[in-house]
Amino acid sequence: MAYVRRDAGTLTRAEQRRFVKALLEVKRRGEYDEFVRMHIEYFSADGEHGPRAAHMAPSFLPWHRRFLLDLEGALRRVDSSVTVPYWDWTRDRTTTSTPWTAHLLGGDGRRSDHQVTTGPFAHREGHWTLKVNVTDRVFLTRDLGRPGNPIGLPTRSELEWALKDPVYDTAPWDSTVTRGFRNKLEGWGAGRGNTAWRNHNRVHGWVGGDMLGGASVNDPVFWLHHAFIDLQWYRWQRRHRDARYLPATPPRRGDRQHGRIVARRQSLPPWDVTPAELEDVGRIYRYA
Amino acid sequence: MAVSIGGGQAGDGAPVPARPVPGRTRREAARALRFCAFAAAVTAPVAAALRTQRPGPGGAPSGTVFAETYRGRRIGMVWTPPHGPAGQGRWYVTVDGRPLHLMRRADGTWLSMVDHYCSYPSPLEAARAAVDALGPGQRLREPAQGPGGAGHMHMENRRGVRT
Secondary structure, eight states, X not given: OOEEEOXXXXXXXXXXXXXXXXXXXXXXXXXXXXXXXXXXXXXXXXXXXXXXXXXXXXXXXXXXXXHHHHHHHHHHHXXXXXXXXXXXXXXXXXXXXXXXXTTTXXXXXXXXXXXXXXXXXXGGGTSOOOOSBSBSOOSOBOOTXXXXXXXXXXXXXXXXXXXXXXXXOOTTOSTTOOSSXXXXXXXXXXXXXXXXXXXXXXXXXXXXXXXXXXXXGGSTHHHHHHHXXXXXXXXXHHHSTTOOOSOSSOOOTTSTTTTXXXXXXXXXXXXXXXXXXXXXXXTTEEEO | OOXXXXXXXXXXXXXXXXXXXXXXXXXXXXXXXXXXXXXIIIIHHHHHHTTTSOBOGGGOBTTOEEEEEETTEEEEEEEEOOSSXXXXXXXXXXXXXXXXXXXXOTTSOEEESSSOSSOBSSXXXXXXXXXXXXXXXXXXXXXXXXXXGGXXXXXXXXXXXXX
C-alpha cells in the first residue's frame, strides 16, 4: 500500500522525532554523505559539454523524484514508519515557522558565521558533521532570508505561474527556456536581481548557507523542499490531464541537445529507470 | 537559443516578486560600477598587449591573469584557452589561493560551487558572489595532496569538492 508524505507542519512531536532520528542514523551509517556526493556529481551546467540529468534539463523533476525515493528508502530501512515530509513555503514563510523549529530542523544560523546552533543538526550535538563539502567547514550553515541583501521566498502567485503552464518543457530544454512548467518551477531566469531567481532556485537562495551551494544536500531541508517541488509536479499533472513529460523522443543528431538530455523513454542516469516510469508513483506514495 | 545577458522575460507573464528592500539596487549599481571600473583598469591594457590572441569569455584575451582583493579575500583568475577549435577554454579561479569551480550557463552567465542556484554575467562577479556567500572565517577546501587523494581527482578537478 502506498505510504503518505505529509506537510511538515502537521507532524506530531513523535513523528518529528522519528524522522530526525532516522536521518541521523542514515548519516551515522555514512549513507547520507553519498547523497551529498551524488548531487554534486550530477550538477552539470548547460553552457558546458556533456549530458545533464539533474538540473537545467527536463529530467530535473524525475531525477529529484528518484533521488528522494532513494533517501526515503534509506530512512525507511531505519524506521519503516518514516516518510519525507514537505515544506510548504507558500504558507510557512518566516524564519521561525515550520521547519525551523527546535524539534525538527533547528533554526537560522547565528549572525557571526551563519552556523546553525539549535536543533538536532547543530554541530555541537555531535551528529551532523559535514564531510562532503565545497568549503573546509564542518558545521551546517543557514542565512534565512539573507538579511545582508534580502531575498523573499517565492510567492503563491509565482508558483501558480509555473503550474498553469500546460506544456511540460520546451526546446532547447535547458536553463534558457522561458516557457514550460519545468523551468518555471526549477527557476532559471535571466538578468540579475529578482528575475534571476524563481521558485525552486529562489528557495535555495532564501535558505542560504549550505543550501546555496552544490553541496546543498548537507542541509536536510533539501529533502523537505524537494518533496514540495515533487508535489507540484503531481499537482501539475492533475491539472493538465493530457500533458506528459517532454521531450517524448531524443533530440536528433545535429541538435545542440543531442545526447545531452533524457527523453521520456530513455534511461535516467545513474538509475535504470525512465522519466515515463517515474511519471506516476501513486503506487509507492501519495501526498496528504 | 541564447538569452542575452541582462535581458528580461518580457511578455511571458512572469509575476514580479515583491521588492525586498530599498538599497539593494544601490548596492548592485555600486557593484556594477566597481566591476566596470575594474574591467576598464585591468582588462583594457592587457587586451591591448595581447590583441592578436584569441579572446575568451567576457572578452578576456588568452593568458589573462588578474587578481583583486574583495571583502578581504584575494580573488585570482587565469584564463586558459581551449585546446583545438572544438575545445572549451576555462577560467581557473581561486579565492585565497584555493580553487573555486565555475560553471557556465547556456546564456553565457556563470555560477560557482558556492553559489549554485543563481548565475552572474562574468566569472569575476560569480567569484565575488561566492565570497559573499562564504561567510567570515570560511575557506574553500584545500585541493587533495599526493597519491592519497588520487581516487577522487576526477571529481575534484571538476568540482573542487571535499570528499
